[in-house]
Each structure stands twice: as C-alpha cells, then as structure tokens.
Amino acid sequence: MQNKTAFITGATSGIGMATAKLFAKNGVKVILCGRREDRLKKLLKDLSEFTEVYTLNFDIRKKEDVFMAVKSLPEQFSKIDILINNAGNAHGMDTIDEGNTEDWDAMLDINVKGLLYVSKAILPKMIEQKSGHIINIGSTAGKEVYPKGNVYCASKHAVDAINQGMRIDLNGKGIKVGVINPGMVETEFSEVRFKGDSKKAEKVYQGFTPLKPEDIADIIWFTVTRPSHVNIADLTVMCLDQASSTIVNKK
Numbered sequence: 001m002q003n004k005t006a007f008i009t010g011a012t013s014g015i016g017m018a019t020a021k022l023f024a025k026n027g028v029k030v031i032l033c034g035r036r037e038d039r040l041k042k043l044l045k046d047l048s049e050f051t052e053v054y055t056l057n058f059d060i061r062k063k064e065d066v067f068m069a070v071k072s073l074p075e076q077f078s079k080i081d082i083l084i085n086n087a088g089n090a091h092g093m094d095t096i097d098e099g100n101t102e103d104w105d106a107m108l109d110i111n112v113k114g115l116l117y118v119s120k121a122i123l124p125k126m127i128e129q130k131s132g133h134i135i136n137i138g139s140t141a142g143k144e145v146y147p148k149g150n151v152y153c154a155s156k157h158a159v160d161a162i163n164q165g166m167r168i169d170l171n172g173k174g175i176k177v178g179v180i181n182p183g184m185v186e187t188e189f190s191e192v193r194f195k196g197d198s199k200k201a202e203k204v205y206q207g208f209t210p211l212k213p214e215d216i217a218d219i220i221w222f223t224v225t226r227p228s229h230v231n232i233a234d235l236t237v238m239c240l241d242q243a244s245s246t247i248v249n250k251k
C-alpha cells in the first residue's frame with residue numbers, strides 16, 4: 001500500500017477519522033476532508049509523522065466547492081487510488097408527518113448528492129489511470145427501514161443503489177466499487193442526529209457494546225488490501241448484540 005493515495009471524506013470524526021489514522025500509520029498518503037478546520041489542522045499535524053497528508057476544507061453539499069477542492073490538489077496528491085465516500089449523518093428522528101424539511105434536505109444533500117459530487121469530481125482521473133477503488137459507506141439503514149428512520153434510511157438506500165450503479169457502469173475500467181454497511185457504531189453520529197443532545201445520544205449506545213469506529217476502519221483496511229482481482233462488493237457488519245435495526249440485546 002506504499003505510494004497509494006486515499007481521499008477520505010468526513011475525516012474529522014468517527015469512522016472517517018479512525019480510517020485516516022489507520023491508513024496513515026500504514027504509510028498510505030491521505031487527503032482528509034471535512035468542514036471543521038481545527039480538526040483538519042490537528043490531523044495534519046498528528047498524521048504527518050507517519051505519511052504525507054493533505055487537507056481539504058469544504059462542505060460536500062456545495063457542488064462548486066467540491067469540484068474546486070479536488071481541482072486544487074497539488075501534483076503529488078493528484079493520483080487518487082482510493083476514494084472513501086464516508087461523510088454523512090442522520091439529522092433528526094421523527095415520524096414522516098413530523099419530520100423537519102431542513103433535516104430532509106441535509107440528509108439528501110449530504111449523504112446522497114454530496115457523495116455523487118465527490119465521486120464525479122474524482123472519477124475522470126481514475127478512469128484515465130484505469131485503476132481505483134471506491135468504498136461507499138452505506139448502513140444497515142440502507143438495507144432495512146426502521147421507525148422514524150424514513151429519510152435517513154432513504155438516503156442510505158440511495159447509497160446502496162448508487163454503489164450498485166457505479167459498479168455496473170465502471171465495470172471493465174479497472175475500478176473496484178463496494179459498499180460497507182455498518183450497524184450501530186459509537187461516534188458523533190447520534191449527537192448530530194439529536195442536535196447536540198449528548199444525553200440522548202449516549203443513551204443510544206447504553207446497555208450493550210456497539211461497534212467502534214476503529215472496527216469499521218479495520219474492515220475498510222481489509223477491503224483495500226485484497227489482491228487486485230478481488231472486489232468486496234457489499235459488506236454488512238453489526239456488533240454481536242445487534243440483530244437488525246430494531247433488535248438490539250440491551251441489558
């Protein structure tokens with residue numbers, strides 16, 4: 001994996017940050033993206049000890065900013081081998097009649113359209129170089145729908161469909177495409193979903209042992225280190241105590 005470059009969206013927290021750290025420690029050059037500049041600066045400082053790091057500060061909802069950010073990459077970071085489409089969140093958790101339309105916009109604009117913009121900005125070079133690996137971070141919410149999950153689940157079902165579509169359309173171009181669908185992972189995810197209500201967020205992960213972001217980073221690492229003819233197309237992972245979105249063995 002030496003001399004490979006990974007572009008990771010949502011690297012400022014949770015799964016993206018754990019993946020950035022693991023990749024960097026294994027000598028992969030990393031391009032780290034997110035909106036929180038302070039966290040990007042800290043990652044740049046901490047991970048430069050292991051590898052070359054470049055940070056890009058942009059909101060993936062803003063189409064022009066996405067294309068400008070990718071275009072601004074210096075020569076030594078311009079050949080992207082791995083794209084991890086990870087940035088995303090749930091916003092709110094309400095029944096469909098009570099849902100907030102701004103939350104709906106955020107989830108569809110970030111989780112779906114943002115992922116598409118980043119992919120479109122990076123794909124031409126991957127096609128030209130006839131190699132690349134795109135890992136889309138989906139969710140168990142992209143495989144089933146749970147009460148009050150409506151639009152978040154829709155956004156992750158869209159990621160599942162886009163992942164399949166990408167694999168079909170890029171077949172024969174030397175580009176691997178796969179989705180990783182985690183169940184419940186303890187990150188800032190629930191804090192964002194519940195708009196900073198940390199008590200409510202903590203409760204989500206109480207009474208059982210959820211996945212840690214490092215567990216998903218390990219799986220992403222496994223995925224990118226398979227032989228060149230092996231593509232992990234679709235992988236779902238839950239903690240031992242989770243059987244489905246609604247069945248969790250809580251003490």
Ligand code: NDP
Nearest residue numbers: 010012013014015034035036060087088139185187188189
């Ligand atoms: P976190 O909230 O910890 O991380 C979310 C990341 O996405 C942050 O780095 C954030 O960076 C970035 N992000 C959010 N909105 C934007 C935006 N508009 N523009 C750019 N970056 C953005 O959550 P997770 O690590 O848990 O989530 C990562 C992915 O994993 C998401 O796609 C999520 O749907 C998925 N997932 C999470 C699960 C869980 O239980 N935690 C389970 C299954 C899937 P910043 O705020 O700095 O921009």
Ligand code: 8X3
Nearest residue numbers: 139140141183184245
């Ligand atoms: C995050 C997992 O169960 O909160 O995608 O939807 S869940």
